[in-house]
Structures are given as C-alpha cells and as structure tokens.
Amino acid sequence: MIPGAFAYHRPASLSDAVALLARLGEEARPLAGGHSLIPMMKLRLATPQALVDLAAIEELRGIRRDGDAMVIGATTTMAELIGSAELAAAIPILRETALVIADPQVRARGTIGGNVANGDPGNDMPALMLCLGARYTAIGPAGMRELPARDFYQGAYLTALHPAEMLTAITIPVPPAGHGWAYEKLKRKIGDYATAAAAVVLTMKDGRVAQVAIGLTNVGDTPLFAKAAAAILAGSTLDAPTVDRAVAAAEAITSPASDGRGPAEYRTRMAGIMLRRALTRAASRAR
Numbered sequence: 278m279i280p281g282a283f284a285y286h287r288p289a290s291l292s293d294a295v296a297l298l299a300r301l302g303e304e305a306r307p308l309a310g311g312h313s314l315i316p317m318m319k320l321r322l323a324t325p326q327a328l329v330d331l332a333a334i335e336e337l338r339g340i341r342r343d344g345d346a347m348v349i350g351a352t353t354t355m356a357e358l359i360g361s362a363e364l365a366a367a368i369p370i371l372r373e374t375a376l377v378i379a380d381p382q383v384r385a386r387g388t389i390g391g392n393v394a395n396g397d398p399g400n401d402m403p404a405l406m407l408c409l410g411a412r413y414t415a416i417g418p419a420g421m422r423e424l425p426a427r428d429f430y431q432g433a434y435l436t437a438l439h440p441a442e443m444l445t446a447i448t449i450p451v452p453p454a455g456h457g458w459a460y461e462k463l464k465r466k467i468g469d470y471a472t473a474a475a476a477v478v479l480t481m482k483d484g485r486v487a488q489v490a491i492g493l494t495n496v497g498d499t500p501l502f503a504k505a506a507a508a509i510l511a512g513s514t515l516d517a518p519t520v521d522r523a524v525a526a527a528e529a530i531t532s533p534a535s536d537g538r539g540p541a542e543y544r545t546r547m548a549g550i551m552l553r554r555a556l557t558r559a560a561s562r563a564r
C-alpha cells in the first residue's frame with residue numbers, strides 16, 4: 278500500500294509541464310486528481326519515477342463555449358463539471374454521468390482529463406466522448422494535435438497518446454437543441470465502477486429516430502462505440518423488434534471480463550438492458 282519512490286514536480290505553466298515531460302521521458306507521468314494513478318502506484322501496478330502535477334496550471338482549467346462546441350480544460354474536476362449550468366444546458370448527459378462517478382470526495386479531485394486519458398475501460402466519461410464525437414487536444418514535444426475520441430482508445434490502458442504527451446482540453450460539439458440523452462449504469466453499490474453501462478444521444482423527427490449514437494462502458498478492453506446498433510435504429514420508431522435487433526448488435530461487440538462484477542455472459546446481458554433503458558429514457562427526453 279506504499280508507492281515506490283518518485284520525484285515530484287509542480288510546474289506553474291503549460292510550457293514548463295511540456296518541457297518537464299519531454300526531459301523526464303517515459304518514466305514520468307502527468308498527475309491530475311490522482312484518484313486512479315495514486316491507487317495504482319500504491320498497488321505497484323504503476324511505478325513512475327516522476328510525477329508532473331498539473332494542478333497549478335491555470336490554463337488547463339475551466340469550461341467555455343467556442344461556437345458550436347463546449348471546450349473543457351483537462352484539469353476541470355467532475356465537481357466543477359457538475360456545477361456548470363452552461364454545460365448542463367448544452368450537453369446534459371455530461372452532468373448526468375458525472376453524478377454517477379464514484380462519490381463526492383473523488384469527484385472533488387478527479388478530472389475530466391484524467392478520466393478520459395486513463396484508458397481504464399471502467400471509466401465512465403469515454404463512452405460519452407465516443408457518442409458525442411469529442412476531440413481531445415494533446416500537446417507534447419512535437420507540438421499540439423487534435424485526436425478524435427473515436428480513434429483514441431486502443432486497448433486497456435493503451436491510448437493514442439505518445440510518451441511525453443498530455444491532454445490540455447476536450448472539445449465536444451453541442452448536440453442539437455431538443456436532443457434526448459441518457460446514461461444508464463449498473464453498479465454493485467454507490468461509488469462503484471460499472472458492471473455495464475450505456476450512453477445514448479439521439480434526435481427524433483416525426484416520431485422516428487433521426488440520429489442516434491451509442492457508447493458502452495466496461496464491457497470490453499476499451500469503451501465501445503456501437504455503430505451497427507445505431508445504424509439499425511436510425512429511421513425507426515424505436516419499435517420493439519427493431520430495438521431487439523439493435524440490442525443484439527450492441528451485445529455482439531462486447532467482450533467483458535468475468536470478474537467480481539459477474540460472469541462475462543451476465544455483463545453482456547446487462548449492457549443490453551442498460552441500452553434498452555437508455556434508449557427509452559433518451560427518447561422520452563427528446564423534443
């Protein structure tokens with residue numbers, strides 16, 4: 278329960294953090310809220326030689342509107358996200374999801390950047406980012422680049438980030454006015470990671486699905502973007518046979534582990550049930 282020795286750095290500016298990460302190389306890791314990294318270090322599952330704490334870098338914080346998108350600084354905490362009225366109005370699924378992550382203490386420290394960069398399939402925000410078509414801004418020794426969330430997740434704890442790169446912001450296109458949304462998460466107890474969870478963002482026109490995107494949490498090595506399931510639902514009235522086919526398509530792309538949250542078959546079925554509930558609730562909210 279005691280981490281190995283490490284050097285601690287607390288740069289005051291983004292340029293200092295980038296320079297530090299470049300100089301320290303692969304043995305260094307950014308530290309945000311620390312609520313995933315520090316437990317991993319205590320278990321010696323992560324053994325970085327140096328931590329670059331991002332907490333003092335003002336330019337990484339905050340939530341702002343930029344045209345048709347919301348831009349969220351990487352070290353914005355879950356609590357700040359929950360407290361933003363502007364974000365709740367523009368992209369309400371973010372608040373709904375943040376509220377079912379862990380507990381108030383963890384949400385007071387845990388950041389959106391840490392949640393999406395961690396690469397743990399149990400993190401809840403990445404499935405939303407797939408649904409919403411988010412882009413991540415990364416900075417590193419080679420400069421700045423934009424990474425679509427849909428191309429970011431490559432395996433458990435494996436992302437498209439290069440060594441010495443870090444995320445500075447998450448840009449999320451604002452869904453159309455009147456869209457429906459829902460995040461349904463099955464967990465064993467308050468504060469738990471998902472046994473299975475489903476995110477749905479949709480628009481309806483004349484009683485039919487105009488657009489729909491579906492993301493699944495913790496039922497594979499990465500968050501899953503259920504493209505085939507969404508294609509089945511497009512144009513439908515969400516009638517029972519069509520929903521059954523879409524749920525089957527979503528379940529087919531899952532490959533959860535059998536673990537303390539249940540056997541793989543159970544978790545796959547729960548993903549399907551979470552998707553059914555999310556579709557019903559999202560449709561009921563669409564105008």
Ligand SMILES: Cc1cc2nc3c(=O)[nH]c(=O)nc-3n(C[C@H](O)[C@H](O)[C@H](O)COP(=O)(O)OP(=O)(O)OC[C@H]3O[C@@H](n4cnc5c(N)ncnc54)[C@H](O)[C@@H]3O)c2cc1C
Pocket residue numbers: 306307308309310311312313314315316331351352377378379380383386387388389390391392394395399400401402442443444445468469470471
């Ligand atoms: C009891 C408990 C329950 C939890 N339950 C849930 C849950 O239900 N759902 C959920 O989603 N999460 C859960 N978490 C995790 C929590 O939300 C974490 O805070 C979050 O996953 C990581 O955010 P962080 O800011 O703490 O990141 P850190 O722990 O500081 O970092 C996590 C990883 O991301 C990297 N990183 C951090 N910031 C950046 C950046 N800007 N650029 C590049 N890399 C970066 C770090 O180097 C590290 O590898 C739980 C945690 C605890 C302790």
